[in-house]
């Protein structure tokens with residue numbers, strides 16, 4: 476292994492953690508090794524939730540399919556050697572895409588009239604599997620309860636004519652983190668699809684973890700955030716389910732600064748210490764995607780010990796208190812989130828946002844590296 480000094484922030488991605496999380500989630504869904512239970516779509520949209528598709532793929536090899544929102548990502552997965560099904564959630568494919576055997580086995584989420592018409596016009600050598608999407612309470616895409624039966628009937632006609640390979644039912648919950656609302660959303664879907672043949676694909680990370688026994692009765696799950704070792708619920712961490720964080724964000728200390736008592740640190744002079752402080756300047760800021768919204772005291776880890784951010788996060792620098800850590804030197808790497816001791820959920824809470832926004836908000840200047848922590 477060549478040692479190379481990393482000049483900026485780096486996200487270390489652990490595919491073994493993702494593989495571990497997938498196994499855990501399968502256990503929750505009642506499908507241990509060799510058992511029966513739902514199949515898993517591993518959701519890899521948004522560049523695998525910011526982890527980088529190429530880095531995440533080795534971790535999801537045991538999934539039954541990959542779900543994503545852009546056809547460009549589907550081609551990337553195929554180029555990386557993924558041969559199992561791909562589920563495209565919402566992208567509009569061209570006829571050339573639909574005809575491209577490379578994309579098959581291909582599953583499409585059908586969520587609007589345009590897509591229905593396209594499928595009715597399409598006749599190619601390969602035929603896609605379709606999932607009809609209910610708008611539900613999310614109302615981002617999909618057919619309303621009024622339009623759903625007619626859309627199903629049109630797809631069913633295509634199925635009879637062997638022009639689609641199968642039809643399933645799909646919904647994406649608006650409030651899977653609220654048990655009562657989740658039950659209502661599930662109930663509405665059960666009513667809507669009663670008597671219509673086809674597998675169900677409704678459960679995301681939150682729904683699966685909230686009620687595994689119910690999720691286990693569906694045929695395909697779509698899990699994203701939990702695969703990356705992050706809790707879908709605010710206020711708790713994924714370690715509560717035995718999930719491991721797949722990303723660790725680190726950045727080097729590039730200089731030290733002694734700041735006298737009473738002197739301000741950072742833009743706006745927003746922080747002032749009552750005593751002399753030894754400050755570490757860390758090469759990471761909001762241009763990397765680190766949230767500016769965190770307050771003084773937000774934790775970081777260095778040499779295995781916790782310390783805190785003092786002063787405002789700036790574009791490419793953040794400042795940490797090293798007064799009690801005299802052994803820390805320039806060149807040492809600071810963990811900003813992602814180890815067991817510093818979950819990204821905690822930083823998200825400090826920043827007033829959700830972990831998924833932090834993960835997907837890392838910018839292109841943050842290097843992604845594969846690293847296996849086991």
Ligand SMILES: *Cc1c(COP(=O)(O)O)cnc(C)c1O
Nearest residue numbers: 518647679680681697698699700
């Ligand atoms: C993002 C997404 C998922 C995955 O949701 P998680 O909460 O990350 O598990 C599932 N289905 C659809 C339609 C999505 O957009």
